[in-house]
Amino acid sequence: MKSSIKLFLAAVSLTSWFANAQQVVIKPKPEQPIIENGEYNNYLNFDFIISNTTKDTLTLTRLEVQLFDKNNRLIQQKFLDNNGTAPSINTIPEKQWNGVSESLIFNPFHEIHNLTEKLEYTFTFNNSVEVKKTVIPVHYKQSVAFSLPLKSKLLVYDGHDFYSHHRRFNYEFSPIKQLGFKGNFMRYAYDFVILNEDGKQFKGNGEENTDWYGFGSDVLAVADGEIIALETNQKDDKSFDIPSLKTNPLALYGNYVVIRHADGVYSMYGHLKQQSTAALQKGLKVKKGQKIGQIGTSGSSFFPHLHFEIRNNTNHDAEGLPSYFDNYTLFLGSTKKDMKRGGINTGDILQSK
Template identity: 70%
Template sequence: MLSIKNSFLILTVVLVNGITHAQNNIKIAHHPEHPLKEKTNNQYSLNFDFIVENNSKDTLKLTRLEVRLFDKNNALVQQKFLDNNGTAPSINTIPNIHWNGVSQRLLFNPFPEVNSVTDKLEYIFTFNDSIEVKNVVIPKEYEQIQDFILPIKKKLLVYDGHDFYSHHRRFDYEFVPIKQMGFTGNFMRYAYDFAVLNPEGKQYINKGENNTDWFGFGTDVLAVADGEIVAIETNKKDDKTFDIPALVNNPLALYGNYVVIKHSENVYSMYGHLKNQSATALKVGDKIRKGHKIGAIGTSGSAFFPHLHFEIRNSINHEAEGLPSYFNNYSVFLGSTKKDIKKGTLATGDIIQSK
């Protein structure tokens, strides 16, 4: 007959072994391996994803996620968390927190803003209130070698950037239909959608049902820096459609008409949704100067209104990852006031114009 003490010891061993076994069946990786520190105003932003893999048949629920930020001396800078406490738990701001048996899911980093002295981040994932798995992230400083100008001269609305809520930020390359096409990263991780505004701050006249109702349709698009054209398409119609299966062989088909310029090793600028036939004067191999017209705003590809999709990326294949971009000499309009920027990045909702 077992004593109460021995029974307690056996139960403790079983629980510990069970938790250890569960931990061994959970794999957490982050991508990119070294997230880039993008300077935004007076702080930094980290734009990366976690890939959480459940290799057991057990259902997992993420009940807490904590992050600890450390400086170069390994001293604690900040500590933040999401948990299941209260009537409206903060952990529920993550849309999918269940892994039903063997499964793999992408989770967008929910703590994008970090202090500038941050050198290392330690994430602690807690599943089912008891299973802890840690993941250490070492970010990397990003230095843009080239000086970029804005790709459009007119007053612009940054219709969508790449903040935490942007669709550019939320490209789920673990989503099966996307993964089957060969994508392994987020090529538009730092992308922008630019819409032209008239003096009253409007984007279109009437109801905006026709391309020509939009003030931006047909507006010149300019190269942001010197470089060489490495990919181009100019024959697609301005009909807001594209051939989805074509993405398997051409990951750029998403953008309809496009121009891609190589500026240096692993630095490419992409200009998408261009107007039909607006880049016919150009071809692959052409050397382009900063400010050179390379096309016009259209509605080709996956565009649902006339705008320019702009991004910096490290390649033109399915493995491409996005890169931050900083622009020189522009103004930000804050109501009736104007703030001149010598060099900076942009945010969703900003109203801007080249100087």
């Protein structure tokens, strides 16, 4: 009798496990993540949207990924779990789904081997419910040659590495979702700050816009194209109208210019100085290296800098795209490295040649 009861309970448990697994929906966003080529590693910059359609509370207790090559042979295996006094799974901030709910987690395995063609993720909830998801990334091929948008020596104050605020834009966060956003338009963005000869960003305490060496510096088009959106009347006061984002997602950047270079390839220059784009208009054709504005501190800007990104459209569902730049110098302490084309990221010090 006891044996029969154990078998019955095991069958019930297995049925419950299978039902819960079937009711957890996991979608990668973008559906086909882009493999970005770095100086030393390749990177995957994407998110998972996880929907719990059950009434049960589910907690992510383990996440594993297996990397496979083009012959479907295993390259690497990595995981986060509950082991130890400071479990690695805790590096994922949102791990619990209370009943019917949906939320986003950022793919934590952002560095990948350059032979990777497929990734197999296994999500384990409540130490028992397993959900598997296959991700097929694509190698990004930049169709347009870009130069840096600034001539002076500059610091990539914030790029799009795993810890950057550009990378960690949670469009599933309720206040952001209510504004209409459906994707991460700044997934591969940069904040550029100009440096003086001593590598300083500002003089004095930096409280005034004019304390910053980059304030008012010329911003240049990174490639030939056509201006399809711009704003020039916002003050350099580090503020913007949040509700206006419902109708204009670009309002975040205060004064801005958007240039279309090819189908689905747009460059966006944000936080520009008031009236610095007054001579421009929509429909104007511009050339690579042409002045299109000046660094300011309009919109959601804490200090004078240029926000730059490549994106696939100007709508609420826009997704960011990687960008590689031609002919610049990378400063590495007392040494320099001349780059014909390369990717850049947080902390890099550069200058266009």
